[in-house]
Amino acid sequence: MATASTAWTAIQLRELSIPNRVWLSPMCQYSADEFGAPTDWHIAHYGARAAGGVGMVVVECTGVAPDMRTTARDLGLYTEKQVTGHQRLAAAIRSIGSIPAVQLGVAGRKSSHGVPWDNAGTRNPVPPDEGGWQPLAPSPIAFAGLAVPTEMSTKDATRVLEDIERAARNAHRAGYEAIELHGANGYLLHEFLSPLANHRTDEWGGTLERRMRFPLQMIEALRASWPEDKPVLVRLPAEDLIEDGLTTDDMVAVATRMAAAGVDMIDLVSGALTPAARRLTEPLHNARYGPRFRAAGVPVAASGLVSEAHHLDEAVPELVDAVLVGRAMLRDPYWALRALDAEPRQTWPKQYHRAF
Numbered sequence: 001m002a003t004a005s006t007a008w009t010a011i012q013l014r015e016l017s018i019p020n021r022v023w024l025s026p027m028c029q030y031s032a033d034e035f036g037a038p039t040d041w042h043i044a045h046y047g048a049r050a051a052g053g054v055g056m057v058v059v060e061c062t063g064v065a066p067d068m069r070t071t072a073r074d075l076g077l078y079t080e081k082q083v084t085g086h087q088r089l090a091a092a093i094r095s096i097g098s099i100p101a102v103q104l105g106v107a108g109r110k111s112s113h114g115v116p117w118d119n120a121g122t123r124n125p126v127p128p129d130e131g132g133w134q135p136l137a138p139s140p141i142a143f144a145g146l147a148v149p150t151e152m153s154t155k156d157a158t159r160v161l162e163d164i165e166r167a168a169r170n171a172h173r174a175g176y177e178a179i180e181l182h183g184a185n186g187y188l189l190h191e192f193l194s195p196l197a198n199h200r201t202d203e204w205g206g207t208l209e210r211r212m213r214f215p216l217q218m219i220e221a222l223r224a225s226w227p228e229d230k231p232v233l234v235r236l237p238a239e240d241l242i243e244d245g246l247t248t249d250d251m252v253a254v255a256t257r258m259a260a261a262g263v264d265m266i267d268l269v270s271g272a273l274t275p276a277a278r279r280l281t282e283p284l285h286n287a288r289y290g291p292r293f294r295a296a297g298v299p300v301a302a303s304g305l306v307s308e309a310h311h312l313d314e315a316v317p318e319l320v321d322a323v324l325v326g327r328a329m330l331r332d333p334y335w336a337l338r339a340l341d342a343e344p345r346q347t348w349p350k351q352y353h354r355a356f
């Protein structure tokens with residue numbers, strides 16, 4: 001059934017006009033080459049989704065430094081070879097018909113593990129002598145069976161901020177139009193925010209106000225090294241879904257401060273700090289937090305079980321300003337065009353018109 005959802009209307013973030021509000025959610029492909037650069041897989045995978053009608057393609061979590069990747073097969077944006085590969089990828093996404101964006105990853109303690117299909121992913125730590133690395137985190141508290149991370153020193157923290165700055169400059173040189181900083185799913189920014197992962201006693205630990213200081217420095221570093229006219233998104237947990245973890249009130253306060261620091265859109269997920277976090281399983285589960293986050297004063301997006309066309313009508317604009325679709329678009333690169341269900345000759349790539 002055809003939908004007239006607001007999801008198909010444009011949205012403006014700074015100087016970037018995005019033609020619709022149905023975007024590809026960042027999803028690690030664990031298919032980088034040995035130098036952390038995009039491969040033919042990335043061109044084919046993202047190219048197909050760009051042809052599939054999404055307003056913006058958010059390229060997967062891309063490490064700002066070798067030890068900020070989750071696995072050795074993650075993409076990076078810290079070498080010239082990687083920048084060259086990303087230039088090709090961003091250009092392909094643009095020329096095929098979508099807006100190229102990239103998610104920057106700062107993995108923290110949830111890193112140096114196997115790829116999901118080889119070794120059960122995060123349940124399989126990869127030590128330094130087998131091609132892994134020693135993870136850094138706010139506090140020496142391990143994620144499940146992964147290595148106990150090294151507590152970050154002030155010097156480490158300065159280095160991470162410099163890594164973010166370099167990755168942002170490289171993302172601009174690669175031709176990306178928007179950056180999303182990964183601040184959720186139990187990675188470094190989330191670890192600093194959550195009292196369950198941050199036991200520091202210095203200026204970066206203690207009250208929520210203090211725990212959000214380093215995350216805000218990460219945002220400031222990113223904003224300062226990324227063009228004024230291009231938007232910054234941040235992916236945040238709407239709550240930890242664990243007893244004594246971050247609450248939605250906490251996260252609305254964090255989102256509000258991040259918006260004041262120059263973030264243009266909040267992208268909501270939930271949980272994932274530890275394996276004990278509850279998992280939400282209803283359609284649109286993260287989008288349902290959206291109205292609370294409007295208090296931050298910037299547009300809000302969410303991913304999480306948007307898998308049927310009618311979910312778009314339910315989500316936009318009542319709950320959120322845009323949706324990111326993940327697994328449904330792994331199953332079907334043309335999910336957005338099918339959901340739009342308009343006259344195919346006006347929406348599908350012209351190369352395919354004879355199919356209709």
Ligand SMILES: Cc1cc2nc3c(=O)[nH]c(=O)nc-3n(C[C@H](O)[C@H](O)[C@H](O)COP(=O)(O)O)c2cc1C
Nearest residue numbers: 025026027028060061303304305306325326327328
């Ligand atoms: C294979 C796979 C890889 C993922 N990689 C990332 C990632 O790189 N960064 C991220 O923020 N989320 C990642 N996610 C989470 C998705 O972006 C999305 O938030 C989640 O799957 C929920 O949306 P969905 O129900 O539409 O799939 C990944 C999910 C899958 C299935």
